[in-house]
Amino acid sequence: MCGRFALESDAMFLQRLLDLRGGGVNLDMDPKTRYNIAPSQLIAAVGSGRAFMARWGLIPRWAADARIGRRMFNARAETLFDKPSFRESARRRRCIVPMTGYYEWSETPGGKQPYFIRRADRQTAAAAGIWDEWQGKESCAVVTTEANAAVQRLHHRMPVLLEEEHWELWLNDSVEEPSLLRPLLKPSGADLEAYPVSRRVNSPVNDARECMEPAGESDQGELF
DNA sequence: CCAGACGTTGTT
DNA sequence: GTCTGG
DNA sequence: CCAGACGTTGTT
DNA sequence: GTCTGG
DSSP: OOSOEEEOOOHHHHHHHHHTTTSOOOOOOOOOOEEEEOTTSEEEEEETTEEEEEEESOOOTTOSOGGGGGGOSEEEGGGTTTOTTTHHHHHHOEEEEEESEEEEEEEETTEEEEEEEEETTOOOEEEEEEEEEETTEEEEEEEEEEOOTTTTTTOSEEEOBOOGGGHHHHTOTTOOOHHHHGGGOSSOOSOEEEEEBOGGGGSTTOOSGGGGSBOOGGGOOOOO
């Protein structure tokens, strides 16, 4: 799944996503580095030809109550185009959520051990997202799929990390046909690495760089 | 037809 | 157990 | 996702 | 808004 992630400031990455449309749109924001991004917080996204900040946890436009978004921070790829809460956004309001890497927790005898998962080439990853607008504010969800071999031991689900050659299609709002989009929602083919990090990641309040650096022995619980 | 839900995860 | 805040 | 709280009344 | 259950 994907319930916590990190993003190091990467304006070039965001500008590349904007440039896919060829519209000469210039990035007008610079999301600052954050190492411990949790659901309900504002996260950077690019979609519909612009970059914007959206609350992480999709609130469908028809919602009577914003609280519905609380647990809508992930959306299963397998049913994305079927579920009433996601269907319309999946067809018409897709986005890319930049992330340096995301966290998974492994239960150990000594407590929960967080791991950081990132591209082995250390490039910013492009997570597939969908967004909506409710009472004038954007919110979004990260699409999940089966875990690939690299991360399966940690979890059976992972965020969809889009291949670069698929970015344009995913962000093309004129494409609404699920059969054209579903093939993009596969477990990541990119090389990923996973390593234990400081247990202080467990506190969403800790937003220090240590969150994505390999943990020292003292910060690791007993592993497995 | 109307009323009520609309989700994921993990765990049992 | 379940909800809220981050 | 995890951590931490979870309640009311009346009085200061 | 759209789907499901009755």
